[in-house]
Amino acid sequence: MLKATNLSKAYSVGSLGREKFYAVDNVNFEIQEREIVSLIGESGSGKTTIGKLILRLTKPTSGKIVFNDLDITMLKSLKEYYKHVQGIFQDPFSSYNPIFKVDRVFDMVREEFYPSESVNSWKEKVTGVIESIGLNPKEVLGKFPHQLSGGQLQRLLIARALLMETKFLVADEIISMLDASTRIDILNILVKLKERGLSVLFITHDLSLGYYISDKTVILYRGSIMEYGDTEKIFNNSAHPYTKMLLNSIPSLHQKWSNTDASLSGRSAPVGYCKFYDRCPLGDERCKNIELRKVEENHFAACKNV
């Protein structure tokens, strides 16, 4: 359904922009219909950039993104694409223009995508969708963003995506700003949507959330994919040292954190080497030019030991 091929995004850094910094470096992945794929990585690993590339909020440096046989990489008129591909962002409070009422995000959809719809029938539609995701329309409509909770705002954004013929949703850390009790509600809404035929790219830094919700998992490190495949396989039979380190760093009861080695190093890997080289306990000269290799069916890892 959505396929990214050799996707890269580089930013110019240094004096006069002579050096390139790759936020996303040669990434390949594919998302099928009715599939939740979680994109897991630490801060700065390029996961948000990938989300923005899919939503075309920024253009890739190279590579391409194909959605249902439509190459959107350099597409000029994106309106038709946005009818089917939508996004929700991390911070619910800054997703709404603070000086307008929340209803405006729905009105915007009507104005841009369904101008022929009458105001009243649109209102009915909005009310119906809001009810379907477990909110009381009377409590949320006509309010300003600061009068609602983060969970309510985030659910309204999901409702907004449902008003369109959305087939693919980019959910960029949508629950990281919410408290634990609201989180599970939102996750369950996403799972329900999947049953309705929606695909979701679930961007997160939280392994347990990714495990809870997703069919497939992509582990990202410094813009490159380290491991990719079925969620069960990655969590139970991880092949890459980085994935193993991440799994070890999940806080669990009755276990002190000091036993886990997850140190950061300021160095970066030499050119051509595996991005994880400088932090990897197994790093040696064989870590050069590592591509994704097959571990087992639907499970790939970029490590020499595979």
Added chain:
Amino acid sequence: MSEIMFFAFRNAKLRMGLIIVLFFLLLGIFGPMISKYQDPLDYVGQGYQPPSKEHWLGTTTFGQDVFTQLVYGIRSSFFVGLVGGGIATIIGLVIGFLAGYEGGWLDELLMMLTNILLVIPTLALLIIVAAYLPYRGVFIQSIIIGLTAWPWTARAVRSQTLSLRTREFVNLARISGRSHMKIILYEVLPNMMSYVFMVFILQFGGAILAAVGLDFIGLGPSRGISIGLMLQNAVLWNAIQLGMWWWAIPPGLVITLVVGALYFMNVGLDEVFNPRLREM
């Protein structure tokens, strides 16, 4: 909104500034009607007359009525402020929004233009342009002032836009299929209304001062009267040395009061819009 109105009316600086500006605005609008003489340049009485019942602010060396000149001058000053300040604000906003929102080569190009205009001494440019015009009127003068006063507004608006465009609601509007124009007008601009309002007030005062400066060095309107022209004439005919304070003081006082009140309003508005600056 109601909260802003509440703090606006409670703010002493804003209230004072507004009252002074409104007073002179009304004087500029209705002054010509209450003054006894129609033409400010007409010779209506004896020269060298101090203020009296006949001539409220006395007469000039040639017997022109100073009060009539003053109210017409105030009128033209407000006109310059409105048109010149308005043009400068609009150009500054358009260039700032485009450069800040679109970025890339357009940003580079517009900012290059802005920076060039910023380093050219404006007064020197105004003198040259004004000197080449065959006929100078208040309107042409306001346009010249407006066309040269916008650069710092453009820079400030650009930097505000840069920070607003990275907010998520702009991204949400983008994936709602909104065009760039609509995003700038409906998402970015409403968040900057308070700022735009203040910019206009500052440009208004700036344009009035620039016009007075031009008039004073002899590049004022070649027909009609203005506050700057009054000042120039008063200095030219040694009003101060001859003890004709009624000719030299009023125009200077009016300019000081109006521009000062505008700056007061600006500081007051700053406090209204920014809670951290409010004096409790």
